[in-house]
Amino acid sequence: MSIVVKDLTYIYSPGTPFERKALDGVTFTIEDGDFFGIVGRTGSGKSTLISHFNGLIKLMNGSLIVEGIDLSEKYDYKKLRSQVGMVFQYPEYQLFDETVEKDVGFGPKNLGLSAAEIAERAKNAIELVGLDYREIKDRSPFELSGGQMRRVALAGVLAMKPKTLILDEPTAGLDPKGKEEIMQLLLRIKRECPTIVMISHNMDEVSSYCNRIAVLGGGKLKGVFSPKELFDKEELVAEAGLSLPMPAYISKLLVERGLNVSASSEDELVQSILSIWGAKNA
């Protein structure tokens, strides 16, 4: 078991007029090898939840075990952070070093590794995110395109060789092509870093990539579902501020108008409409 969350509660600014409960008795488990989605409206507690996973937020109430480390006791946070990689929203804003290679090697350097090992890890991580190591290593990260910068930032986290990778809206702000590229990249990364946890607002993404999805609402866990289970719960989907994937939504509109259509992709949708049309005109 990668992450075991039990009865997690977190209150911002307790005892002040600004007091707000961000998490309220959240309990669930993320298994090794999961591609785990976390969904919910803005302000539902998603970011607060994942900030617990590598100890950025101190446990207030409840218990949390991450990669075998019990965060409710005194623990080695360096060890925790080398096992759990965290990629924030717009991670490219965190690039800082002179060259891509130095930026990516910053984490391993802080682990106290040898120069050769740092270089080796930086090279592997840069290649893992699909960039040309020789071409890019000496360039300034600030000269790169947005999509490349995001990959470099991701490489910086991967250079720590985490066992679990946590991402907060990894595709936010990218164009559709960039989004698809990052998601494909995550599938490739998953071979080396087996557990991936991802916050997303993009229903199409969650449904095509995640095997399990936790829904948060008002700081409470509404449940953990498979994509199919989730889309059958229309009210929950709406409550989580999500929309049905487009093929499912158009199918629903057609069903309401008396047609028998159930499609999970554009191709399926077009085919089933055409077959209804064909049957009527036969």
Added chain:
Amino acid sequence: MSFIEFDNVSYSYSAGTKNEVKAVKNVSFSIEKGELVALVGHNGSGKSTIAKLMNGLLLPQSGLVKVNGLDTADKKNLFDIRKSVGIVFQNPDNQMVATIIEDDVAFGPENLGLDPKEIRERVDFALKSVGMYEYREDAPFRLSGGQKQRIAIAGVLAICPEAMVLDESTSMLDPTGKKEIMEVVTRLNREKGMTVIMITHFMEEAALCDKIIVMNDGSVALSGGRQTLYDDRLVELGLKLPMSCSVAKRLNKSGMNVGEVYTPEQLAEAICRSL
């Protein structure tokens, strides 16, 4: 005279150095008062540079940008230009100035020297428009990214500009949040006649606009009404059509004529009509 005019405008970052990036190349277009315009294109196609050129945050290196007939390159016009064209940026964290939300939204109207009663009304209107009124006495730093973005939009609304440019301002919001902002924006456009320029990757949002300008590699590749979404060149540029349009296109090609539709609802209606 058009409301916003770009006449053969070019802009390069780091101009004259070896790192020069030609972001906008000989771009001409015009936007009329009251239009709802989508500016679409890949990352790096020059969209955000165009946004900054619209109210004089960047000045054209060649060519001319005019707002209400006023040249943005003339310093004495800038106050009036910025009062009439407000920009909401991508990252709300860079747009917060105050420690309390309603103070943040009041910052613009205060600088216009309005009387307190008017400021109060504008702040309340703006916060209600984006659904953040109940948070008015909270601190912005405690909000989530999406909530902050709504405050940034309220900050621009409170200035009551004639035009609002949204530079991917919905990209951090969840689908419901996106829909809310689109509703606010279309309402402001329809009811108050506000000119709105949406810079967006979401072609579903572009489908709700009256006019679409497609950027590619610093130039205008295509522009026109909503029917531009049915132009095959859009797909050649690697842009993803809204699914309602792409399904309609495929059905039309197969001989089932559903016409040109722009929303899932229109698609469903058209399919039922043609059966």
